[in-house]
Amino acid sequence: MSETNGKGSATPLLDELEKGDWPSFVTQIKEMAADGNEQCQQLLELLERSYREKIGHWKHGGIVGVHGYGGGVIGRYNDLPEEFPAIAHFHTLRVNMPTGWFYTSEVLRKICDIWDEHGSGLTNMHGSTGDIILLGTTTDELEPTFQALSEADFDLGGSGSDVRTPSACVGPARCEWACYDTLDLCNDLTQTFQDELHRPAFPYKFKFKCSGCPNDCVASIARSDMSIIGTWRDDIRIDQDEVRAYAEGGMNIERDICGNCPTKCMAWDGNELEIDNSNCVKCMHCINAMPKALRPGVDTGATILLGAKAPIVQGAQLSSVLIPFIKLEPPYQEIKDLAERIWDFWGEHGKNRERVGELMQRVGLGNFLEAIEVEPLPEMIAAPRDNPYVFYEEYYEEEDEEAEEEEPAAVP
Amino acid sequence: MSETNGKGSATPLLDELEKGDWPSFVTQIKEMAADGNEQCQQLLELLERSYREKIGHWKHGGIVGVHGYGGGVIGRYNDLPEEFPAIAHFHTLRVNMPTGWFYTSEVLRKICDIWDEHGSGLTNMHGSTGDIILLGTTTDELEPTFQALSEADFDLGGSGSDVRTPSACVGPARCEWACYDTLDLCNDLTQTFQDELHRPAFPYKFKFKCSGCPNDCVASIARSDMSIIGTWRDDIRIDQDEVRAYAEGGMNIERDICGNCPTKCMAWDGNELEIDNSNCVKCMHCINAMPKALRPGVDTGATILLGAKAPIVQGAQLSSVLIPFIKLEPPYQEIKDLAERIWDFWGEHGKNRERVGELMQRVGLGNFLEAIEVEPLPEMIAAPRDNPYVFYEEYYEEEDEEAEEEEPAAVP
């Protein structure tokens, strides 16, 4: 560690963050700085300065990137380039992770080799969107890094107003509850929308996330414009013997399982667990609690929800139901067509920096549905409107009284 | 009945509304028209015409009223005065009901006498706000009607941008659950705010409604700017014998009482009913269901809520909590002072036709509370904000670093 350069540590504040039981990011940077990695050394010192001054030292990036790609690189410059020249440029590359974040030791080492050669050697495994984040290199190393990555079969992720790297939960690879093949769909979408991912042409960013069941282990409903959440239509599979085993093991089925069911559609008589599946909302709770006894049904598919985003500009949103149930089988044409129709409308009517969820609210979900050719369904709403401010689009003129062709839309 | 004038009824459509089991308003008008009451006769015919044409025939009122009063009369003119001259003017007087809508036969007859002499003889017992509605007279009868009413001790109600006639549930007069004297408070407020009631000087209307308990039998939380809803702070009084009697009578206490408690703070073991009063939200359900066994506590008072209104202009609102608990004893000075402070702020900052609930939302509840000198409390909200858009009013300047007098409001 670089703590002793004669008169004590150069980074006394950061050193404090090497204490304690949780693995330390400072230790990570120091480990890398130890062999004379100038970028890491200067990053430590710059960070120490931020810790002292309580302020960051990074500036907006200019337009940097690799040839032919509009996104995938976050440009960064520090505001004290004379003092910290090795990280005067310190751009990040976003690299598509293998779907599900599966690696072999071999491919991981390959990535390390490339990044040791071309960049700081620092990474995030992974970024919030899911990419491999290669954290910090200079402008002239961007293209060589990309070349090396491409030889190792790794491509860039998104940034700016494009599709961002789709992500998926571990799904059928390791989870018994996956209601569709999250990994295959996610990989397929990523491959299908390469152009949209690499060449920003939307009003703003667009994220896909694929969760295999309503537990939503990739937080799709909170963090993706299109949230694809696995579910099922038929009955929960029950193994009554295993239910009894849980009860014997001390589980309070009445209180903790039935009592927590959101629709109270379960009944436990001490011997049999009964589920009124017509009122089950597929929340997963009972299945989560008794994985050996209960399983989702076999007529599985997904609910597609639209519009989640962070607060900027109009306020945060959760995704809301767009397609209550869809079967998801390759080549997934229906969902791809849907995305394209949404992008068409958004491209035409979205304002700069307006996410699709904000557009949907601005034009009204009803109009939005018309535009993307999806039928309105009561599943899309928590409740019908409670205000009487209805925008009827047509009305009868006096002349129409006889000739009733021009029928108003809403007469039932 | 006036159905036969030679060649059949003049009001064939309205006649249809004399059929059926529910008492008919048409019969009421006909009864009155029977003795040659021209106004009622023409009203019937005008209404028949509306029924035929599917459109109303009333126009905006001009400014009509009684001397010295700015409200209390709704001016009305029909749009076919030549055909219906007897009701060319047909103004409504709003008359303060006795609080709680209690009458004697004597005083009712007195009102009838006055109205037979000065108006159409038609009434609403009562209007939606609670007034006695004297339905229809001519401009020149307004003042004489008022004179006669005043001799009978009846005064006008409100209309326009003033306090409207406050109303109260039957309360302690007949209800065992009244947590304060709704009738006395309502009557007192009405008397105290006579000037505000009769001389519109607000940005818009202001309604008080007084319900003795959370059942809210005058719908105050939906229909009054200031909703005063009785409640209690101590424990629900339980008579366990009577609880058992209900159980024996066939009541499913577990399912229908405990199961419906919003906080599930009740437990029934087949013998004793236990209530965790610290978690009781005073919803009234259990008391409603078992009036012989349960009663509100004895440390009673009220919750004051603010801002209910119909949709026009910015959308309907329910009142929201302003004072979680207040003791209410004559002379009710605290609540009167509160109302005055609210009106002061509203008078100064309210826009034309902006209800106090809309103002509260426009300036923000936090700022509103500051202006009316009420401390913010977590009871006032369903949940804290979920968006990070906080308007801090102050910040440190660089010079302040040493001299810290100008402390930002929100540093905890």
Added chain:
Amino acid sequence: MDTQRRTDFGPPDFRRFLPPVIKDNYGKWKYHEILKPGVMVHVGEGGDKLFTVRAGSPRLLGTKRIRKYAELADKYCGGHLRFTSRHNVEFLLTDEANIDPLIKDLHDLGHPVGGIGPAISSIVHTQGWVHCHSAATDASGVVKAVMDDLHEYFDGTKQIPGKLRIALACCLNMCGAVHCSDIAILGVHRRPPKVQQGLNKVCEIPNVIAACPTAAIRPSTVDGNPSVEIDESLCMFCANCFSVCPALPMADALNDGVSIWVGGKVSNARSEPMFSKLAVPFIENEPPRWPTVVQAVRKIVEVWADGARPYERMGDFIERIGWPKFFKLTGIEFQKEHIDDYRYAGLSYKRSAQLRH
């Protein structure tokens, strides 16, 4: 007309009209019981009993009928009676033996007795074509037709799981509890205001423009006179402009009609107060008996009466079974209009994967 004109004296003190049994037991009632439909007894701490008989009233009353009420009060109640917050009339008796004779007289007069406990009470309603300039439908007529159909739920002939409150307002001003009723009938316009000539002579143009919540009204010039024009695509027919300016009439025989709303409530019992939500976006005005409205309301009542658990109000019932099921059971077609697009619209979208499939 004479001497000193009295003003601002307020209503007569209610205490003058309370029957003796109430004066004696004021604030000292112990419990009550429902004895039969429309009849309840309140028992004082000391054992005094007050019997209440509640009768349905058309609310629009001629003085003749009011005098009849007074007669009955004299005959059975020492002259004491009251009205309720839903415009029923209540007779206040101390002699139990008077209950049945009173009920008989009320029936003879055409008044059903009921509305207490788990029942449909009278419909809170407004003026309609009888007196208001703003009405998009009649009030009393629709109410009469609907109550003719539902009176068995008032008089106890049919049992229901809990209280069901119906309200009607003839326009969006909603002079009543329409926005928080189990079932609400609401008169709606569906055509933008027609700008009348000479508007500038009767209305302040800036006020008119400011009145519109959606900024659909813009200044214009007609034949050299200042006036306004309406951007019809922005108009949602609230009639607030008409409220401030008579030269912008909204009523229109071809386009006016009625919408139906469900699931609102006021009381804090069990669930918190709730707004009513749109069930049927539009039904044409069908005077004199509004058959489509009557049928739609009955269907909704029946679906609730069949499916609700004891005490369960309409809104709680629908929340339990889910809106998709409500639409299915009632046969109401779900349309674009059901989806909110006003201020809080986003929060009404279904923001979870909790669905019945």
Added chain:
Amino acid sequence: MDTQRRTDFGPPDFRRFLPPVIKDNYGKWKYHEILKPGVMVHVGEGGDKLFTVRAGSPRLLGTKRIRKYAELADKYCGGHLRFTSRHNVEFLLTDEANIDPLIKDLHDLGHPVGGIGPAISSIVHTQGWVHCHSAATDASGVVKAVMDDLHEYFDGTKQIPGKLRIALACCLNMCGAVHCSDIAILGVHRRPPKVQQGLNKVCEIPNVIAACPTAAIRPSTVDGNPSVEIDESLCMFCANCFSVCPALPMADALNDGVSIWVGGKVSNARSEPMFSKLAVPFIENEPPRWPTVVQAVRKIVEVWADGARPYERMGDFIERIGWPKFFKLTGIEFQKEHIDDYRYAGLSYKRSAQLRH
């Protein structure tokens, strides 16, 4: 650098990296069990077993550490490992006997094993002062300090009622699940942007003006050059203007800091997904170890751990006990700032008389 440059080929197919046991049981897992903190087994329909060992990771990793992970994977898992959506590393084993040696090696390397089941998992977080221009606080440092304090909830030393997810974002852009986390730490600015000279040379003024959600930015002229001015009373420090225009810096050592939010969730289990709500409006930046933040988070965790029922997430717990009680138990002072005043504010007011007194 040569021949044919490949583009748009996407990520390598994940199937290349799946261990054989997964290939064999893909989509055919039957159930899983948690064996001990940080260790679970998935059992296939045919009886195959896959053991997962999850280790906490700082997320910011040097290649040296990644190579160590690879070594461990070679040693125990046939070279197979994965990362999770919360940035932990998972080793995928088939030989149960390898579990404990692996855990020992991980511990030696400084990595706690845990985060599975009812536990606090790693904090999802963002760049902070390490890499972002927008940060109002550091990310990794706050996370390290908080997790040092909470690691017993990760490694199973302390039992908790259910999952508790913490997230941190260093500015309102919220690059993470901050808006839907059981506990969220959010960097906030509290001083309006400072307009820099020459703004018009780097930014499009109309874009800058359009960027502000509250219309706080107006055109102005400074020394004859077009620029903008900020109506400070309208600014709520969202920094959207800075995102579109570098000449409007927000960061400010004196006024930046951290806020804490609670009760959000993502899963559909039991309750629907929920937003996090404001708990502590503001805490100053206190590098290097943010003691006030650490204490505040711990207090909230403890209140929840003490009071929540099995499976009950933070938001459900608070909803059950009521917000007033939450403030009381945590000792957090309720302030004006807690009351929403943005777009949907009205709906966050308490619109019922259902209160605990």
